[in-house]
Amino acid sequence: MQRQLFTQPEAQAIWDRFFARIGAICRPLPDEHRREFSLELEDHLYESFNRQEGASEVERLAIAIEKMGDPEEFVKPMVADYQLATAGRTLNPRSVYLGLLFNMSRGVKAVVVSFLYGLGYMLSLGFLFVAIGKPFSPERIGFFAHDGGGFSLGILDQPPAGATELLGYGVIPLCIVLSVTLYLTLTKLISRGRAKPRGSR
């Protein structure tokens, strides 16, 4: 709900735009959580505005907004924390995805960490594909021992010449266990290790 707080229409427009932006970033949060967060920021910004010295409402509001900081920087980590905590509790893949995505706003290190977790989840998905695909293409999918030495697990372009498939349909439960174990482990790790929001400058 947009409230009329200013006499200058331009100040009101700046206020509305600022909170529309925050609302957009907070979209992955539950309605109640989003509403409360927005109300708290409104209270803060309005108090800050009232304490600024400036010739006009627009100037005072601009100073208050500048002091509050970039919503991309302070809202996204909170959304990431929420989604990662939810992922740890519900194991919902959507929360995992959103948590990793929003976590990248924390900086280069977080981007690298999120990327590595993303690779881990891809691997988990890969195991699942192997388990699902095995009945459809048993000669190309499985756990192979190669003549020249070495093993491979997964989906191959061609049935490998001179390789022996070792597990048969036993690869299905194995890959399901690997996929689920990897998914659970990664999800518990990210929900526990969620980084702290940046605090001071």
Added chain:
Amino acid sequence: MSQVKRIAKWESQVRKGVLDFVVLICLQGERLYGYDLISKLKQRAGLDVSEGTIYPLLNRMAKDGLIEAEWVEMPTGMPRKYYHLTPKGRETLKGMKVAWLRFTTSVDGLLEQ
């Protein structure tokens, strides 16, 4: 990196590291709302906290059970969210104070050598 920048970066990291601690200190014995808390951090602790970033921190501390929040209707009609310490927050603060004294004493000891 210049000496000044290096020291500023180090100081910023130290400040970030103690932010949870100083927020708990500010909340001991009184309930505060976000703006009030930031003002206290600036005035009492000299911590120039980026205003927006205090809210994700408060949110996380509430989730961890260290603080609790309650909404209070203000005369202006705007609701205001006040925070206070939970018993777990008080216990944590107690432990942090001991750890902080131990740490600062050992660093002071090094400085005096």
